[in-house]
Amino acid sequence: MITAIVNVSLKAGVLDSQGKAVHHALDSLHFNGVEDVRVGKQIVLKLNTDDKTQAMQDVEKMCEEILANTVIEDYSIELV
Amino acid sequence: MKVAILQFPGTNCEYDTQHAFESLGATTEIIWHKSETIPADTDLLVVAGGFSYGDYLRSGAIAKFSPVMKAVKTYASTGGKVLGICNGFQVLTESGLLPGALKRNEGLHFISKHHHLKVENNDNIFLEELNNGDVVNIPIAHHDGNYFIDNAGLKELQNNGQILLSYTDAEGNIQNPNGSVESIAGVCNKEKNVFGLMPHPERAMEMILGSDDGKAMLQGFMKSC
Numbered sequence: 001m002i003t004a005i006v007n008v009s010l011k012a013g014v015l016d017s018q019g020k021a022v023h024h025a026l027d028s029l030h031f032n033g034v035e036d037v038r039v040g041k042q043i044v045l046k047l048n049t050d051d052k053t054q055a056m057q058d059v060e061k062m063c064e065e066i067l068a069n070t071v072i073e074d075y076s077i078e079l080v
Numbered sequence: 081m082k083v084a085i086l087q088f089p090g091t092n093c094e095y096d097t098q099h100a101f102e103s104l105g106a107t108t109e110i111i112w113h114k115s116e117t118i119p120a121d122t123d124l125l126v127v128a129g130g131f132s133y134g135d136y137l138r139s140g141a142i143a144k145f146s147p148v149m150k151a152v153k154t155y156a157s158t159g160g161k162v163l164g165i166c167n168g169f170q171v172l173t174e175s176g177l178l179p180g181a182l183k184r185n186e187g188l189h190f191i192s193k194h195h196h197l198k199v200e201n202n203d204n205i206f207l208e209e210l211n212n213g214d215v216v217n218i219p220i221a222h223h224d225g226n227y228f229i230d231n232a233g234l235k236e237l238q239n240n241g242q243i244l245l246s247y248t249d250a251e252g253n254i255q256n257p258n259g260s261v262e263s264i265a266g267v268c269n270k271e272k273n274v275f276g277l278m279p280h281p282e283r284a285m286e287m288i289l290g291s292d293d294g295k296a297m298l299q300g301f302m303k304s305c
Contacts, residue, residue, distance in 0.1 A: 010183070013230075014183070014228060015186070015259070017183075017184055017185070017186050017188055017226075017259065018184065018188065066137070066141060066145070067137070069141065069174065069181050071180065071181040071228070071229075071230075072181045072183060072228050
């Protein structure tokens with residue numbers, strides 16, 4: 001069993017309104033050391049395999065097809 | 081004229097859309113998303129608004145894998161006319177039938193109100209009843225209507241006359257409610273047979289509801305069939 005952790009967030013050039021709102025909230029709470037905030041989502045998949053190469057290939061395909069919208073989002077995959 | 085209207089779990093504008101087209105004289109049929117075909121005599125296929133699959137993951141992201149979408153892609157690729165309204169627009173961008181993507185509104189709020197729109201390009205069957213520069217008053221009701229496309233994609237839209245409508249004030253000056261690139265409210269594909277917009281023309285068919293500007297928009301399809 002492999003667990004894949006997929007992180008999806010808006011691409012660097014795409015304005016992240018939620019991140020901006022959280023940043024403002026942090027500022028108003030006097031957390032002044034925050035340079036930038038990006039809000040994304042995490043998708044955790046339990047995979048019925050022990051083959052890490054295969055798992056990586058499968059999850060990449062899932063990201064491209066549905067988990068992320070690559071027009072506006074980037075994704076990263078971590079296998080544990 | 082036969083209008084087929086798609087219905088996913090969570091779609092909620094299919095009956096308004098049906099009423100709007102029937103009031104213009106069309107016959108309509110609502111197509112449940114499990115159907116693997118669309119009626120052979122379909123002249124226009126409408127992906128109606130709502131919250132397909134509860135907007136889970138992203139608006140329109142799950143609907144694009146519904147069984148009926150294969151038939152929709154075939155229909156569109158052979159020149160069939162497709163109109164996506166609101167969530168339907170989101171489904172069409174997620175499916176790759178229209179360029180760009182729809183993000184969360186810049187102000188993060190759900191916006192529900194009448195908004196003025198300016199006709200940017202009437203060189204298509206959808207808006208041919210209107211003139212470039214005309215301003216119409218149409219309801220918007222969305223949380224994820226912030227249209228995004230990269231610079232290269234935007235140039236392509238501009239060069240091909242694919243920008244249909246932009247958000248403006250009553251005088252036609254840009255007034256952007258949701259952060260959309262270039263204040264874009266609707267686009268079409270390069271071939272000009274697939275159309276998508278966030279505003280709801282089907283909710284602007286009678287003056288008693290505040291505006292009947294939607295008639296002229298939907299009438300374009302009636303004339304072309």
